[in-house]
Amino acid sequence: MTRIALTQPLPRGDGLARRLRERGHQVAYLPMRRLVSTADQPEVLSQLGRLAVYDWVVFVSPGAIDITFDALISRGLRWPAETGIGLIGPGSAQALAEQGLLPAGLRIVHPAAAPYDADALLRCPPFDQPAGLNVLVIAGALGRRDWLETLRGRGAEVERLVVYRSEALDPDRTGLSMLADWANHGLQAVFSLTVLDAVERLDQAMRSQAIAAWAHRQQALAPHPRIVRALIGCGWSRARLIEPGEQALVGAIESS
Numbered sequence: 001m002t003r004i005a006l007t008q009p010l011p012r013g014d015g016l017a018r019r020l021r022e023r024g025h026q027v028a029y030l031p032m033r034r035l036v037s038t039a040d041q042p043e044v045l046s047q048l049g050r051l052a053v054y055d056w057v058v059f060v061s062p063g064a065i066d067i068t069f070d071a072l073i074s075r076g077l078r079w080p081a082e083t084g085i086g087l088i089g090p091g092s093a094q095a096l097a098e099q100g101l102l103p104a105g106l107r108i109v110h111p112a113a114a115p116y117d118a119d120a121l122l123r124c125p126p127f128d129q130p131a132g133l134n135v136l137v138i139a140g141a142l143g144r145r146d147w148l149e150t151l152r153g154r155g156a157e158v159e160r161l162v163v164y165r166s167e168a169l170d171p172d173r174t175g176l177s178m179l180a181d182w183a184n185h186g187l188q189a190v191f192s193l194t195v196l197d198a199v200e201r202l203d204q205a206m207r208s209q210a211i212a213a214w215a216h217r218q219q220a221l222a223p224h225p226r227i228v229r230a231l232i233g234c235g236w237s238r239a240r241l242i243e244p245g246e247q248a249l250v251g252a253i254e255s256s
Contacts, residue, residue: 005192006030010169084106
């Protein structure tokens with residue numbers, strides 16, 4: 001059994017916390033963000049109904065996949081077999097696999113190795129030479145947009161569809177109480193952080209509870225070098241880079 005401080009956004013992180021508990025781990029769930037669907041807006045629904053006009057659709061996150069497919073399924077829509085899917089990394093690949101009922105032979109592209117980000121996707125065919133392609137990027141209201149200009153500069157027609165907004169959350173009091181109890185008993189824990197701005201906000205919350213010094217001695221796992229650097233900058237001495245996705249996280253937790 002491992003004690004885990006989990007910060008993944010709602011609602012997807014809720015399921016991850018449940019599955020980790022089912023594996024016998026003790027989980028303090030402190031979601032730092034909530035993804036709120038905007039896929040019920042008429043203009044969004046209209047665009048989701050015409051996915052077949054695009055050569056490729058790129059999802060920027062697992063949350064974008066969950067929200068998009070929930071909207072499609074609720075309206076009886078299927079993914080068009082001729083429209084390929086671009087993904088940023090393994091977490092999104094897992095989210096896509098969970099949807100099921102995808103067309104046979106569907107073209108799926110994502111970076112083969114870390115770091116998993118939009119820059120890495122731009123090095124993958126056909127996005128390295130996308131001239132003439134019609135591309136739809138499905139994203140949240142926030143996030144990088146410079147890479148879309150790179151695609152356009154290479155000759156692609158690019159549209160961006162926002163299907164969710166991200167709301168910052170205060171750290172859960174029950175979760176903080178669990179952390180304080182672990183700290184007061186000198187117990188070991190593993191922290192999982194997947195969002196850059198969650199690092200400083202969680203750190204501030206733990207400082208207010210006088211448990212930051214304890215936390216900084218624990219193992220911290222993150223799927224991107226920028227998050228690892230932020231953890232080190234806040235004082236973590238054991239920040240570790242792991243692959244994105246649930247499988248990699250579980251493997252890292254159970255080998256800690």
